[in-house]
Amino acid sequence: MSQQKTTEAETNRSSLAGASGAQIFEQTLRSEGVDIIFGYPGGAVLPIFDVLYSSSIKFVRSRHEQGAAHMADGYARSTGKVGVALATSGPGATNLVTGLATANMDSVPMVAFTGQVKSFLIGNDAFQEADITGVTRPITKHNALVTTADELGRVVKEAFHIARTGRPGPVVVDIAVDSTLAKCQGEPDLVPRLPGYKPRTRGHMRQIKRAADAINAAQRPVLYVGGGVVIANASEELRAISDKGRLPVTTTLLGLGAFDESNPLALQMLGMHGSATANYAVQDSDCLIAIGARFDDRVTGDLPSFAPKATIIHIDVDPTSISKNVNVDIPVVGDAKDVLARMLDYIKPVDRSGWLEQIAKWKKDYPFTYDRKSGNLKPQQVIEAIGEMTDHDAIVATGVGQHQMWTAQFYGWRRPRQMLTSGGLGTMGYGCPAAIGGQFGNPGKTVIDIDGDGSFSMTMGEVITAVQYDQPVKFVVLDNNYLGMVRQWQEMFYGRRYSSVGHQCPDYKAIAEGFGAKGMSISDPSEVKDAIAEMLAHEGPVVLSCKVEEEENVFPFVTPGKSLGEVDLGKLI
Amino acid sequence: MRHVITTQVENKPGVLAHVAGMFAARGFNIDSLVVGRTEDPARSRMTIVVEGDDRVLEQVRKQLGKLIPVVKIRDFQAVDYVERDLMIVRVHVPPERRTEVISLVDVFRGRVVDVANKSVLVEIAGPENKLEAFTDLVRPYGIVELARTGVIAMARGRQPSGSPQQED
Numbered sequence: 001m002s003q004q005k006t007t008e009a010e011t012n013r014s015s016l017a018g019a020s021g022a023q024i025f026e027q028t029l030r031s032e033g034v035d036i037i038f039g040y041p042g043g044a045v046l047p048i049f050d051v052l053y054s055s056s057i058k059f060v061r062s063r064h065e066q067g068a069a070h071m072a073d074g075y076a077r078s079t080g081k082v083g084v085a086l087a088t089s090g091p092g093a094t095n096l097v098t099g100l101a102t103a104n105m106d107s108v109p110m111v112a113f114t115g116q117v118k119s120f121l122i123g124n125d126a127f128q129e130a131d132i133t134g135v136t137r138p139i140t141k142h143n144a145l146v147t148t149a150d151e152l153g154r155v156v157k158e159a160f161h162i163a164r165t166g167r168p169g170p171v172v173v174d175i176a177v178d179s180t181l182a183k184c185q186g187e188p189d190l191v192p193r194l195p196g197y198k199p200r201t202r203g204h205m206r207q208i209k210r211a212a213d214a215i216n217a218a219q220r221p222v223l224y225v226g227g228g229v230v231i232a233n234a235s236e237e238l239r240a241i242s243d244k245g246r247l248p249v250t251t252t253l254l255g256l257g258a259f260d261e262s263n264p265l266a267l268q269m270l271g272m273h274g275s276a277t278a279n280y281a282v283q284d285s286d287c288l289i290a291i292g293a294r295f296d297d298r299v300t301g302d303l304p305s306f307a308p309k310a311t312i313i314h315i316d317v318d319p320t321s322i323s324k325n326v327n328v329d330i331p332v333v334g335d336a337k338d339v340l341a342r343m344l345d346y347i348k349p350v351d352r353s354g355w356l357e358q359i360a361k362w363k364k365d366y367p368f369t370y371d372r373k374s375g376n377l378k379p380q381q382v383i384e385a386i387g388e389m390t391d392h393d394a395i396v397a398t399g400v401g402q403h404q405m406w407t408a409q410f411y412g413w414r415r416p417r418q419m420l421t422s423g424g425l426g427t428m429g430y431g432c433p434a435a436i437g438g439q440f441g442n443p444g445k446t447v448i449d450i451d452g453d454g455s456f457s458m459t460m461g462e463v464i465t466a467v468q469y470d471q472p473v474k475f476v477v478l479d480n481n482y483l484g485m486v487r488q489w490q491e492m493f494y495g496r497r498y499s500s501v502g503h504q505c506p507d508y509k510a511i512a513e514g515f516g517a518k519g520m521s522i523s524d525p526s527e528v529k530d531a532i533a534e535m536l537a538h539e540g541p542v543v544l545s546c547k548v549e550e551e552e553n554v555f556p557f558v559t560p561g562k563s564l565g566e567v568d569l570g571k572l573i
Numbered sequence: 574m575r576h577v578i579t580t581q582v583e584n585k586p587g588v589l590a591h592v593a594g595m596f597a598a599r600g601f602n603i604d605s606l607v608v609g610r611t612e613d614p615a616r617s618r619m620t621i622v623v624e625g626d627d628r629v630l631e632q633v634r635k636q637l638g639k640l641i642p643v644v645k646i647r648d649f650q651a652v653d654y655v656e657r658d659l660m661i662v663r664v665h666v667p668p669e670r671r672t673e674v675i676s677l678v679d680v681f682r683g684r685v686v687d688v689a690n691k692s693v694l695v696e697i698a699g700p701e702n703k704l705e706a707f708t709d710l711v712r713p714y715g716i717v718e719l720a721r722t723g724v725i726a727m728a729r730g731r732q733p734s735g736s737p738q739q740e741d
Contacts, residue, residue, distance in 0.1 A: 138594055
């Protein structure tokens with residue numbers, strides 16, 4: 001077997017000797033398992049595009065490089081594979097910046113290749129030159145500039161290794177165009193050389209046991225689960241521990257789907273717009289177990305008064321997250337899947353019926369809710385209906401704002417890698433292209449973008465991309481003529497001074513039809529079910545515009561400065 | 574509190590910018606940052622002096638560790654070490670007071686490397702407190718110009734028994 005492997009490796013390597021940088025690029029990508037690239041051509045990447053012309057790797061051309069970056073991101077989140085984007089130098093590269101920052105904040109494995117001017121012109125203010133490695137240094141996990149064909153293969157392999165291991169993140173590889181034309185001298189060295197990069201994935205057994213002991217001794221434990229559990233593919237291990245120890249689970253926005261929300265132990269999302277149940281449970285808990293989460297300010301509310309009674313256990317692959325915001329009593333550095341699997345044996349089924357009864361009571365008293373009797377079309381109603389009619393099994397992308405929060409609250413999450421949303425950076429316009437990336441990664445699955453009219457109009461040009469490549473993504477635009485979340489804050493904190501948040505929405509149905517997609521529009525609650533059924537049954541991309549209640553507010557709301565337990569429930573409860 | 578940290582980083586373009594950028598972005602208070610060659614051509618040594626409490630030091634260590642070009646980190650908290658900073662200072666000295674300044678320089682084992690009509694150029698090396706003591710003593714004469722390299726540091730060979738050797 002190994003004899004065969006060696007021969008294969010030799011064949012591959014010998015076929016690269018004397019190859020051009022562009023050919024090495026394409027072959028290295030294929031050896032990394034890449035079968036799709038999202039991007040946009042340009043002068044500095046012509047040699048690469050020439051090789052891609054006859055490559056088995058699929059290339060998806062977006063309308064804007066930001067769209068390509070978000071597509072690669074949505075592809076990565078929904079499949080677990082590394083998303084790949086390719087743009088030209090100068091403006092092509094700088095157009096990726098928002099997408100890279102988005103991926104960086106949410107730890108998404110992504111490699112973005114940017115063309116660069118000829119190596120001897122760098123620093124000369126050449127045409128379409130940009131110091132992209134300088135610009136993206138603070139918003140990427142790592143980046144590198146390639147100026148020779150000989151190093152190209154190795155740098156590409158290093159980029160993929162960095163992107164997908166430890167705490168994943170976006171990596172930029174800036175490739176000077178002359179290196180893609182040059183021929184490699186002899187055989188390229190493809191072995192990654194990263195002496196400073198040794199991510200620790202295996203948790204320390206002593207810490208794992210300490211954590212398990214603390215959990216077993218706790219009277220009111222809560223598992224606080226973040227995106228790290230999804231990234232680590234650890235939702236099975238999570239369910240096993242929750243089952244065995246009878247441990248209630250709350251998730252962050254990025255952790256949605258890591259735990260099946262139909263499980264009675266599910267508290268749903270916590271934090272600023274999370275469920276009162278989850279927030280009360282955290283504030284009352286005596287043992288808070290954070291797994292793959294980072295105590296973000298949207299979750300904790302006022303930090304000094306966060307989880308005041310709890311011993312805090314923090315399981316995370318990134319040591320910089322531990323004790324950054326909140327003092328951690330028992331840190332466990334390691335991969336969530338590894339740590340949870342090894343902790344299971346030490347977790348004891350403890351009778352905490354009092355605590356579980358309290359939680360059941362909170363769940364009954366404080367469900368997510370809205371005024372179902374108003375007679376107006378409510379955004380929450382649309383989202384609930386989509387959840388039911390897709391069996392809570394679709395892949396759902398969102399933009400940022402009120403619609404994003406309502407989707408988190410009302411869709412009903414069952415499995416990981418369903419929810420594609422910009423959590424850390426909060427990038428409006430993420431939803432439309434991310435959904436397209438998700439569809440490419442999951443052919444045959446239902447993929448829906450639940451978007452706001454503000455967010456959608458930022459990147460809606462990518463619907464053209466969906467049409468061009470026959471991707472049957474469903475774009476649901478919750479159209480309220482406002483930048484909803486900003487308007488809500490202006491209503492609640494700025495005396496209803498609606499500064500620059502209102503607009504007259506265009507006719508999204510007509511726009512969709514102009515783009516070549518199916519366009520639909522509803523404005524009455526009675527139309528919801530039929531419209532969604534028609535949308536889901538259509539075999540191509542659809543834009544469904546829903547004219548919803550204009551001044552609806554997101555509740556619950558832990559307003560800025562308040563502690564997590566001071567939940568404003570709005571007027572309904 | 575003042576902490577001295579040395580790191581071994583890959584000797585590649587952009588690494589200094591990367592480390593400096595991280596410190597700026599995270600808002601750490603840097604007293605000095607020195608980078609230079611080592612016995613290994615593939616490695617540079619970066620020595621950083623940081624102000625802050627233990628919590629800050631812990632975050633600095635972790636954030637440095639996260640940077641891919643950073644290969645090793647060592648802080649000198651519980652370790653016996655040698656620290657050196659090199660200073661060149663132009664002291665204003667009228668000819669009739671030159672000898673007293675020169676004897677001050679001798680006491681500090683520094684050297685006068687240039688003599689002009691109304692000033693002398695003094696080179697002096699040592700730990701930070703020595704340089705600061707000298708600067709305070711010559712300040713009354715008038716400091717025209719002052720340049721410091723920043724601190725480099727290295728652990729002593731023999732460690733006090735029981736003290737941990739921190740290596741990453």
